[in-house]
Amino acid sequence: MRKILIMTAVDAEREAVKAGIHEGVDVTVELAGVGPAQAAARTAIQLAKQNYDLVINAGIAGGFREKVQLEDIVVSTTIQAADLGADTGEQFIPVEELGFGSSSIECLENEVDRFAELENVFTGRIITKSTVTGTDEEAKRLQVRYDDAVAEGMEGFGVATAAKEFGVPVLEVRAISNYIGKREREKWKIKEALVSLKQVMEVVR
Numbered sequence: 001m002r003k004i005l006i007m008t009a010v011d012a013e014r015e016a017v018k019a020g021i022h023e024g025v026d027v028t029v030e031l032a033g034v035g036p037a038q039a040a041a042r043t044a045i046q047l048a049k050q051n052y053d054l055v056i057n058a059g060i061a062g063g064f065r066e067k068v069q070l071e072d073i074v075v076s077t078t079i080q081a082a083d084l085g086a087d088t089g090e091q092f093i094p095v096e097e098l099g100f101g102s103s104s105i106e107c108l109e110n111e112v113d114r115f116a117e118l119e120n121v122f123t124g125r126i127i128t129k130s131t132v133t134g135t136d137e138e139a140k141r142l143q144v145r146y147d148d149a150v151a152e153g154m155e156g157f158g159v160a161t162a163a164k165e166f167g168v169p170v171l172e173v174r175a176i177s178n179y180i181g182k183r184e185r186e187k188w189k190i191k192e193a194l195v196s197l198k199q200v201m202e203v204v205r
């Protein structure tokens, strides 16, 4: 049986994930903390302790309005660092163009397909930012820059970077709690998204 490591940012996400995992499946669920730096460090610590066959970053996320609805599930085809580069004020220059490496990590098609068969699951690029996008203008800019992006989180690229360093495949699985754009925290459907997150964990094995 394969061993799977699931990293969540906060405890409420960890509890939802644990509640949804089938009995007998070899899964370890650990806290990544909020943001890509802590997520990378904590994922690397776990991967140094034990061998795993797959790493999943799971949690809630902001969704792009034209692509998903609240409580939907998104699964990454690509995990994209959306703020790794240079911002001239007029344009964003990614690290690839600056000659400093890569800002995206690809996911395995067969791992994505396992989830894609379920209802309300949308696949696409999931972007990672250290700062939650808080204006509609920035949300539009991001959707233009990454036209296949479905959602935004804060840990994916950190978890994926650690997984890549250890040569382990990685996936991001998130439930949509809010739309990306103008910050309206009172409209976030966190409890409902956590229920969706719990339900989709049935696929993990």
Ligand SMILES: O=C(O)c1cccc(C(=O)CC[C@H]2O[C@@H](n3cnc4c(=O)[nH]cnc43)[C@H](O)[C@@H]2O)c1
Pocket: 009, 010, 012, 013, 033, 034, 035, 059, 060, 061, 062, 063, 131, 132, 133, 152, 153, 154, 155, 177, 178, 179, 180, 190
């Ligand atoms: O307040 C709560 O009860 C609660 C329960 C579970 C999770 C939270 C969080 O605040 C999790 C933060 C986590 O969520 C991701 N996230 C959610 N929406 C966005 C977004 O629009 N843009 C970026 N990230 C988002 C992110 O990965 C955070 O780490 C609270």
